[in-house]
Amino acid sequence: MKPLTHCSHYQDQDSEDKECWRYVNWVDSVVKMHTGPTIEKFRVCFPLDFSHTPFIDRWVQFALKKWVQDLVLDFSAQSHKLLYLGNGFSKASGFSKFRALKDLSLNSIGVTRGDIGFVLSSCPCLEQLKVSNCPNLTSVTIVGSHFALKLKSLAIECWHSMDSIEILDANLVSFSYSGNPLKLVLSNVPLLVEVSISERDSILTDDYRGLIFTQLSGCLSQLHTLGLDLNGMVDMEVFSVQTLPNIKHLELEVLGEDILILEQINCFMKACSYLEKLVLKMQFIFPEVNLKEASNTCSHHHLEVVEIVGYRGRQSAVKILMFLMETAVSLKKVVINPVRQLIRGESVDESDEVVEEEEARQHALHELRREVPAAISFGCL
Incomplete structure (x- = not known):
């Protein structure tokens, strides 16, 4: 049975209520018409509010009675209204109806x-x-x-x-x-x-x-895999990292203007001696700074893939990549992704963001690529 999935986003705030009820009626009609014994996935993604709770409860009961395996309820919205489920779960008839549920995602509930x-x-x-x-x-x-x-x-x-x-x-x-x-x-x-x-x-x-x-x-x-946000430690004293013997995949959220970031990355590389892939998720907020050189560096013999997410054509980003290429003697692949991860609560002009991404992409393809040795595969998303 194919998943029942629908995701919409309203654009005009003046028509919010009308759009909500149109969506509710649409889902209601689909639910009523469904005659199959089971569904694999049921996903509701729309900024609904308190007035729609009875409908949502009914949809949840429907999904559970149909032995749904993957249930997604996403009511996030710019208005940040919080929606409560009434008795959608507890009213589902029969404990056995829950036995099929394998994946549950709840947002703004x-x-x-x-x-x-x-x-x-x-x-x-x-x-x-x-x-x-x-x-x-x-x-x-x-x-x-x-x-x-x-x-x-x-x-x-x-x-x-x-x-x-x-x-x-x-x-x-x-x-x-x-x-x-x-x-x-x-x-x-x-x-x-x-x-x-x-x-x-x-x-x-x-x-x-x-x-x-x-x-x-x-x-x-x-x-084996560790992800950490280092943005809260900008320009603080570099902290020591204990030995992480089994880490193969490391993801770090970093600020490109943190003058100590090279030293901190160096500490992680020493701690993760068997690291195979490093992903740096970068943010650029402040004016360009001169990064402090890392001290007591040593060659890393297992790192094969470096990915930079949120790349911008700044000297700090270039310097970080150059440091990694010098240190990782077994490096085989560099991936540049100019699409950055937005900071919580950050509002951006989508068109400006697209322009920045394209400028960063062109810089990577025409400038940064020249710095990467031919023996290392270079990709730009």
Whole structure:
């Protein structure tokens, strides 16, 4: 059975209500016409509000009764209205109806810790859970021994009032968190090999530099993939990185104007001696600066692929790439991607962004490419 999927975005704020009801009626009609016994995927993506809750509950019940495997509810909008599910999950008739759900994604919904607990206890086949922009979710606790969990991937994005995330005795393989600094406990997660942490705060202390590694101390040695946001540490003293023997894939969010960024990248390369792929997600906010040279550098013998995301034709970006090409003696491929990752809350002129991306692309193709040895494959997206 093909997935039931529809995603729309309104442009004219004056017609918001009209567009919402048109969308609701459209989904309602599709749901009523569907006569098949099952659906694989059900996705609702539209900025709905409180008045549409009864309809959404009905759609959720419909999807669960049809043994849906992949359920996506995305109500994010510029107005940031928070929508609450009524009893869409709890009213689904029969516990067995939850047994098919494998992938659940919730965005801009007023779920609580209790709601997440209900989902975990009622969906024994759930493998992937993603929760975004749910300010009523102040904490998450997952204890694998309490449920017959098959959960392999957990992604949480919350920039509001979340206090803690605790994951104990679970078989998670992948975990990611984006939000303000919080209490993070990962204990007895033997299968966890992929972690991404992006913690930022308006007020940072010296302790912040080591906070991430303290939080991950119980599983760092087993990780194969690690993603970290270093933007909150701009121009601070370079912090030491403990040995990460199994890291093969490293992603770092960095600020191109951080004068210490070469030194920090050097520390990570020393710590990840078996690193094979490095992805640098770059931001450029301030005027150009002269980067401080890295000290005590040494050759890296396993790094084969370097990707720079958000590339701009600045000297700092060129200097970073030159440093990596000099240090990584086994480098085989360089990938340049001028499409940058927007900072949370950032508003941009789309046309200006497209122009910047094209200028960066042309700089990479005609200027940067000349700096890359012929033996190294060069690609620009």
